[in-house]
Amino acid sequence: MTWNDNRSFGKLFDEIFHEMEMSIGEALSSGSRGMDVRSYGPYVYGYSVTLGSDGQPIVREFGNMRPEQRGGRLPDGEATEPYTEIVRDDKTNKVRILAELPGVRKEDVQINAGEKSVSITAKHDTRDYHAEVDLPADVDSQTPVAKLTNGVLELEFSLKKPKKDKTIRVE
16 A cells, blocks of 8 residues: 555545534434434443352343343333342341432332332332342241432341241140
């Protein structure tokens, strides 16, 4: 390649960038003339890996996008699945759930708990979160404590006391 070829190559890029600038400027100015301009996002995807009690890895995905989704756009009304962490503490007989809910207030959070699962929903402005959390053990759904601090929801449940076997006397 000679010096002239390099100069032609540079001129070609200058022309391409000039066309791009013109197209972008036209698209931005047409948006202000009443055209429907939509924004999408935020897009969230992540995963956590922990070891289960059996020593096997547990992989949990969270967010509102999955690698298998194509098209780069969320279905309308789709809530983001927040990052959650579940900790069972046999010393204190508690199960603790942490859920990241940035941008919401405690008034925006709704929690429905059963013995085996918890549903967390939060909506504030453009933030919309939803998670269904399976619990590692049966809990007493009448004893939860919930706190929201700096966008992190902390739920704590007491483990259900195991039922004692009943001795049956044979007559």
